[in-house]
Amino acid sequence: SQQGEEDPQALSIQEGENATMNCSYKTSINNLQWYRQNSGRGLVHLILIRSNEREKHSGRLRVTLDTSKKSSSLLITASRAADTASYFCATERSNDYKLSFGAGTTVTVRA
Amino acid sequence: DVKVTQSSRYLVKRTGEKVFLECVQDMDHENMFWYRQDPGLGLRLIYFSYDVKMKEKGDIPEGYSVSREKKERFSLILESASTNQTSMYLCASSLTSGAHQETQYFGPGTRLLVL
Numbered sequence: 001s002q003q004g005e006e007d008p009q010a011l012s013i014q015e016g017e018n019a020t021m022n023c024s025y026k027t028s029i030n031n032l033q034w035y036r037q038n039s040g041r042g043l044v045h046l047i048l049i050r051s052n053e054r055e056k057h058s059g060r061l062r063v064t065l066d067t068s069k070k071s072s073s074l075l076i077t078a079s080r081a082a083d084t085a086s087y088f089c090a091t092e093r094s095n096d097y098k099l100s101f102g103a104g105t106t107v108t109v110r111a
Numbered sequence: 112d113v114k115v116t117q118s119s120r121y122l123v124k125r126t127g128e129k130v131f132l133e134c135v136q137d138m139d140h141e142n143m144f145w146y147r148q149d150p151g152l153g154l155r156l157i158y159f160s161y162d163v164k165m166k167e168k169g170d171i172p173e174g175y176s177v178s179r180e181k182k183e184r185f186s187l188i189l190e191s192a193s194t195n196q197t198s199m200y201l202c203a204s205s206l207t208s209g210a211h212q213e214t215q216y217f218g219p220g221t222r223l224l225v226l
Contacts, residue, residue: 033214042115042201042217043154088153090215098169099215101146103153 004032004089004102012108019076021105023089024069030092032065032072033099037086046074046087051094079109114138115218117202123224130189132221134202141207143185144169144215145177148199160185161207192225199223 007022023032031050035043049056049065049072056063062075076083086104093100118133136143142161146154146169156169158177166177174196178186185204189196199222203215 035215035217040199040220040222042219043203043215045214045216048214090154098156098159099144100156101154103151 004091004100006087006089006102006105008105009103010106010108012110013079014110015079015081017079019079019083019107019109021074021087021107023072023074023102025072025089025091025100026070028094029067030094032063033090033092034061034063034072034074035088035090035101037088037104039085043088076107079107081109081111083107084109115202115204115216117200117218117221119221120219121222121224123226124189124192125226126193128189128192128225130192130223130225132187132189132200132202132223134185134187134204134218135183136185136204136216137183138204138206138216139182140204140216141182142205143179144203144205145175145185145187146201146203147171147196148201148220154201157187192223194225197223197225 004023004025033048034046037043047058060077065072086106088104090099090101115136144159145157148154160166160179176188201220202218205215
């Protein structure tokens with residue numbers, strides 16, 4: 001069953017702007033992960049944040065996690081054309097340790 | 112670098128055919144997964160395996176079976192393909208750290224069309 005829901009479904013921004021997308025989930029989690037998928041390809045792991053962490057950075061990526069609101073956000077700063085992709089959040093649920101993926105946010109970066 | 116490979120990028124099969132999708136990983140990961148991805152539905156877990164010869168049903172196992180005879184290889188079988196199994200199939204593998212899963216590494220996907 002789908003645990004995470006990304007918002008918005010689609011996002012179009014100019015190169016150099018920041019892109020922010022959100023993920024909400026329903027049950028308690030061990031960790032939350034963000035993945036990127038370029039058109040027609042497999043998913044690539046971007047970042048993992050554990051339930052006891054509030055913020056994490058990796059290069060131009062910043063992830064926050066608010067377990068009280070059951071939500072996370074992914075910020076991509078200074079976007080580039082190569083950031084055009086679909087972004088998925090995935091949660092590892094506390095009770096069964098499987099990953100549950102949302103439907104994704106499609107990001108288009110215009111040159 | 113972890114490498115997960117899938118036997119075919121594109122596959123066209125007829126209704127009723129038996130279909131084998133193979134996945135191989137080269138990093139000695141305990142866990143392997145099969146997902147299907149459909150527009151607007153994200154990834155849905157079909158089956159997973161946490162050890163050789165072990166398998167567990169995911170969220171949508173109906174119409175599928177799996178086989179894991181060796182640690183590096185995880186096969187997805189469509190016993191009698193149907194048109195509603197037309198989809199993108201993604202394989203993934205991961206390590207277990209304590210009681211938790213870590214990052215999943217994905218293959219490039221197999222786009223299956225059932226006519």
